[in-house]
Amino acid sequence: MDKILSSKFTMPVIGLGVFESRSCKQSCLEAFKVGYKHIDSAQYYRNENEVGQAVKESGIPRGELFITTKVMDINGGEKEVSVRIQNSLRRIDIEYLDLLLIHSPIGGADNRIAAWKAFEQAVDSGKVRSIGVSNYGVKHLKEVLSIARIKPVVNQIELHPWCQQKDIVKFCQSENIVVQAYTPLTRGKNFGDPVLQKVSHKHNKTPAQILVKWCLQKGYVPLPKSDNPDRIKSNFEVFDFTLDENDMNELDSLDKGKAGAVTWNPVNAD
Secondary structure (H helix, E strand, O other): OEEEOOOOOEEEOOOEEOOOOOOHHHHHHHHHHHOOOEEEOOHHHOOHHHHHHHHHHHOOOHHHOEEEEEEOOOOOOHHHHHHHHHHHHHHHOOOOEEEEEEOOOOOOHHHHHHHHHHHHHHHHOOOEEEEEEEOOOHHHHHHHHHHOOOOOOEEEEEOEOOEOOHHHHHHHHHOOOEEEEEOOOHHHOOOOOHHHHHHHHHHOOOHHHHHHHHHHHHOOEEOOEOOOHHHHHHHHOOOOOOOOHHHHHHHHOOOOHHHHOOOOOOOOOO
């Protein structure tokens, strides 16, 4: 199952996150084995080379895979950011990236705008198919849209029932920007929540599967992370059940706003 991006390319609706993966290459290979086609990496994760090795060893045609990375350091202007993009392509050792994201808005408006211009040039060169942002609040999204020649296709933010970031989601949806959900499993911190446990038992599914399904039914693209082969597999086995309206309403009621975040969540950066 794929989502059509505003760039006209398609993106698989579930991706494997590899932040702090201790066995990135093997986890990617396990994911490919059970049906994933989408890997979400970043320069900051320091495992782009392992993602690239997994792509090669998988035997899956490159055109069937969707590979994302992110640029964390946006300082230094267009030329410096362009060099960092080239470095990612070299480390992953692929001809093009499916998606390239600015990892966070931290760095200030001038650097964000310069970085976006470097991203647009990467699309022009054919080295990158689609570009987007991560951890952008509404003000950052308005800023990039005001100068963009190529619109961001994605905003990747922390998203789960306890941190729903509704203002950002609403704005993205109004601008046809796909919302990706990182840390959709809350690193397991909320697996014991009574509401989640109730819905989990009702459907005979794991708490992780319920959270992935919640994201999908909201229209988000979840990026669950695991190095455990069994969990990698089960996190993907979410297409044989549906959360009903009552389930969704109960999960929606868990929102704690900013207090519900379990990561840095820098959506309010200057």
